Amino acid sequence: LKAMNSLENMAMLNINRPETRQTDEIDMTVVGRVLGAYDIGDLVSAEMLGGGRYEDTRPILITTTKGKYVLRPSRFSKERVDYENRLVRFLRSNDFPALNVIDDKEGHSYFEMRGLVYSVNEFREGPVLRWGEIAGAKLRNAAILQAKLHQLTEGFEEGFDSTAYLVENSPDFGELGKGLFINKHRIALAYAEGLDTQELSETQKLFLFNHELYLKICLTQVEKLRRNLPIEVLGRLPKCVIHGDYYSRNIVWRGDEIDLVLDWETAGKMPRVYDEANELIIDVMSRGNTDLK
Numbered sequence: 705l706k707a708m709n710s711l712e713n714m715a716m717l718n719i720n721r722p723e724t725r726q727t728d729e730i731d732m733t734v735v736g737r738v739l740g741a742y743d744i745g746d747l748v749s750a751e752m753l754g755g756g757r758y759e760d761t762r763p764i765l766i767t768t769t770k771g772k773y774v775l776r777p778s779r780f781s782k783e784r785v786d787y788e789n790r791l792v793r794f795l796r797s798n799d800f801p802a803l804n805v806i807d808d809k810e811g812h813s814y815f816e817m818r819g820l821v822y823s824v825n826e827f828r829e830g831p832v833l834r835w836g837e838i839a840g841a842k843l844r845n846a847a848i849l850q851a852k853l854h855q856l857t858e859g860f861e862e863g864f865d866s867t868a869y870l871v872e873n874s875p876d877f878g879e880l881g882k883g884l885f886i887n888k889h890r891i892a893l894a895y896a897e898g899l900d901t902q903e904l905s906e907t908q909k910l911f912l913f914n915h916e917l918y919l920k921i922c923l924t925q926v927e928k929l930r931r932n933l934p935i936e937v938l939g940r941l942p943k944c945v946i947h948g949d950y951y952s953r954n955i956v957w958r959g960d961e962i963d964l965v966l967d968w969e970t971a972g973k974m975p976r977v978y979d980e981a982n983e984l985i986i987d988v989m990s991r992g993n994t995d996l997k
Contacts, residue, residue, distance in 0.1 A: 730764055734817055738766065738775055741808040741815065742824055745770030760820060765827060772827035773806060777820045778969060785821045788968045789813040791945065794860050800853065801964050803828065830956035830963050838952060841960040849962050850950055854976055857945030889919045941975035948972060950979050 735750050745768035753763045753774070764775040778785050789805045790813075796802050805813050806824040814823040838846060896904065896912045904912065947954075948970030956964040 731818075734777075734822065735764065735766060735775070737815070737817060738773075738822070738824060739768070741810075742773075742806060743809055744768050744773055744806065744824070774803070774825045774827045776823050776825060778822070779820060780969060782814060782816060782821045784969075785814045785823055788971060789823055791857075791860060791971055792968055795853070795856060798856050798859075800856060801849075801962055802968070803964060803966065828956070828964060830958060832953060832956055834952055842957070845960060845962055846955065849965070850947075850979060853947060853950075853965075854944050854979070860945050886919070886923075889915065889922075938975065941977055943973055944976050945971060945973050946976060946979040948974065948979070949982060951982055 730750050730752060732750070735747065738744070739747055744766070748767040748769060750767070751765050753765050761777045761779055763777070766773045766775055780788075792802045792805055796804065803825040806826065807813055808815065808824075814821050816822070833842075893912070893915050896915075901909070947965065947968065949967055950965070954966045955962055956966065
């Protein structure tokens with residue numbers, strides 16, 4: 705499934721559909737809700753940060769008279785967000801580098817507003833590197849910290865079991881894998897063709913002029929996955945609570961050491977190899993290799 709996601713990103717080349725196009729407009733009503741409910745001081749400024757799959761889930765950096773904080777919207781359920789916050793606190797209590805979760809004045813770690821679930825974290829700056837820039841001591845430390853995470857979470861009893869998600873979306877589950885790519889290919893192509901050529905980025909032009917090749921590559925890889933990872937094998941893989949998106953964009957560095965691991969919203973009890981595959985496949989794809997043997 706992670707291979708499918710990565711190939712999808714390559715094939716779609718991050719073409720933003722209308723509902724995901726990003727602006728810098730901030731809902732100050734939500735910011736005001738945070739300032740009223742949390743003991744974080746008076747507002748100095750608020751600005752959008754990068755990231756977030758949809759426009760309404762982009763994080764907001766709030767600077768106050770007491771410091772800097774990140775307001776994180778989520779489309780996940782409140783139970784899922786609460787699980788994420790409890791996991792992060794468990795990891796921090798075991799000296800794992802994760803951002804502190806801030807409670808409101810009543811001791812709650814999240815609040816709901818306009819169909820989204822919000823939480824507040826501390827903000828810390830630091831360099832974020834590409835996988836190609838992570839080598840030697842950095843690469844070794846990234847691997848060691850991931851192994852530490854998997855070992856630590858064996859003691860976290862509240863495992864949010866996400867294995868069902870993998871099984872339901874496995875390429876072995878009927879024709880879902882093939883249909884998924886054909887449908888998303890069709891949507892992205894229709895969107896790209898509807899734009900003026902001058903509005904397209906270079907990557908969007910590359911997709912538009914080579915879309916048939918990209919779709920062929922994706923479907924070939926889906927067939928390889930179908931043969932090599934049947935559902936009964938997937939269900940027997942060793943599981944633990946994993947990060948779910950452990951790769952370079954979610955790691956903040958201090959020299960050769962990892963200062964922070966970010967973005968725990970996909971964490972859950974899943975096959976451990978999923979975490980391993982994530983970083984490996986993204987690294988392979990970033991080097992231009994489209995054949996996941």
